[in-house]
Amino acid sequence: MKWKDVVNPMQMDVLKEIGNIGAGNAATSLSTMISKEVEIDVPTVKLVDLSEIYEYLKNPEEIVASTIVGIKGEAPGKMLMNFDSDSTKHLIELLTGQRPEDLTNMNEMERSVISEIGNIICSTYVISLSNFTSLFLETEVPILLVDMFAAIISETSIMASKEYDDVLMIETILKVHNGQKLNGFLTMFPEPGSLDVIFKKLGLS
Amino acid sequence: MEEKLIIGIGEFKVAKNPAILVTLGLGSCVGVCLRDKKSHIGGMIHVMLPELKDQGGNPGKYAEPGIRVMVNEMVKMGANVRDMEAKIAGGASMFESKGFEIGKKNVDKIKDVLRDLGIRILAEDTGGNRARSIEYKIEDGTLMIKKVGGKESIEIIQI
Numbered sequence: 001m002k003w004k005d006v007v008n009p010m011q012m013d014v015l016k017e018i019g020n021i022g023a024g025n026a027a028t029s030l031s032t033m034i035s036k037e038v039e040i041d042v043p044t045v046k047l048v049d050l051s052e053i054y055e056y057l058k059n060p061e062e063i064v065a066s067t068i069v070g071i072k073g074e075a076p077g078k079m080l081m082n083f084d085s086d087s088t089k090h091l092i093e094l095l096t097g098q099r100p101e102d103l104t105n106m107n108e109m110e111r112s113v114i115s116e117i118g119n120i121i122c123s124t125y126v127i128s129l130s131n132f133t134s135l136f137l138e139t140e141v142p143i144l145l146v147d148m149f150a151a152i153i154s155e156t157s158i159m160a161s162k163e164y165d166d167v168l169m170i171e172t173i174l175k176v177h178n179g180q181k182l183n184g185f186l187t188m189f190p191e192p193g194s195l196d197v198i199f200k201k202l203g204l205s
Numbered sequence: 206m207e208e209k210l211i212i213g214i215g216e217f218k219v220a221k222n223p224a225i226l227v228t229l230g231l232g233s234c235v236g237v238c239l240r241d242k243k244s245h246i247g248g249m250i251h252v253m254l255p256e257l258k259d260q261g262g263n264p265g266k267y268a269e270p271g272i273r274v275m276v277n278e279m280v281k282m283g284a285n286v287r288d289m290e291a292k293i294a295g296g297a298s299m300f301e302s303k304g305f306e307i308g309k310k311n312v313d314k315i316k317d318v319l320r321d322l323g324i325r326i327l328a329e330d331t332g333g334n335r336a337r338s339i340e341y342k343i344e345d346g347t348l349m350i351k352k353v354g355g356k357e358s359i360e361i362i363q364i
Contacts, residue, residue: 001262049213050213050214050215050253050266051213051214051215051216051265052213053213053214053230054211054213054229054230060229060230061229061230061338061351061359063353063357068300085357102355102356102357103357104353104354104355104356104357104358105355105356143300145299145300146353147232147299147335147336147353148229148230148336148338148353149230150229150230150336151229151230151231151232151299151336151337152230152232152299152336153230154214154230154232154234154253155232155233155299155300155336158232158233158234158253158254158307159300162253162254163259163262165215165262165263165266
């Protein structure tokens with residue numbers, strides 16, 4: 001089964017708008033945390049065949065830090081906040097004053113900081129989605145993973161929708177231009193039934 | 206120089222020597238590498254899930270029937286099931302949460318299917334909590350496994 005065949009262009013636009021609202025609020029919360037201006041790119045809704053994920057990701061074997069937050073409630077799914085190695089170190093430095101040396105060997109404090117940043121960003125996104133749709137949604141405890149990018153993306157998408165042969169991602173790039181460049185990649189993976197619930201609630205099914 | 210063939214998630218490819226079969230980012234997914242040691246025909250499948258329950262799905266995602274479909278393709282190219290050997294890698298549980306043990310279920314199912322086909326597993330690197338990328342050389346059957354190691358480096362092992 002493919003998402004491609006079940007989501008029509010108008011619904012794609014709605015998902016983009018959901019991404020816009022979610023990411024806008026998420027960027028504000030990141031901005032408050034680090035006291036810097038955060039920019040977001042216009043969110044995009046991507047449908048990528050599982051077999052083409054490697055081509056889609058520029059560097060599938062890049063080592064990254066990702067926070068994954070499960071969405072429970074009427075429209076379940078997964079949120080993923082991903083920062084590359086430099087951005088992760090930079091964020092931790094901004095908040096603790098100390099730059100971690102090694103992403104793969106962070107101490108408890110550093111892990112907790114980056115996981116909490118991801119958690120706040122993802123939760124803000126989910127709260128704004130909940131407000132926009134009047135659906136009851138809550139978030140689960142965040143999971144922090146430091147590993148290869150491609151594995152994290154495919155693993156999260158399998159957890160959200162294992163029966164599908166493509167991945168539906170509502171994604172946004174978060175950027176901070178202040179001295180050092182900081183890039184984050186925020187994505188929502190809905191579960192199969194959740195889109196129906198969202199579209200129905202918004203009168204689009 | 207051998208040709209490198211990249212196998213996407215839920216795909217399989219078969220090839221004749223010289224060729225190197227590659228797949229990336231195996232988390233709970235498992236890479237199953239097969240080769241006929243006499244005719245040097247090999248194949249790799251990136252298994253996501255143990256078993257296809259409904260009709261009409263993409264068989265490459267599932268250990269059952271994906272491995273059988275791949276073996277048939279190899280036989281069509283001239284390989285012999287009796288001369289086949291296997292190596293497998295993957296099946297990690299990247300998330301520590303309970304109840305999500307797809308990796309282990311994948312590995313168990315793969316072993317069942319291979320046993321049923323009478324194909325011996327020469328070596329495996331499964332489990333753990335780290336993702337893997339693998340390269341399988343059809344010529345001599347060596348399997349190179351890359352994992353994220355300490356100091357943001359990539360650790361390489363060969364089985």
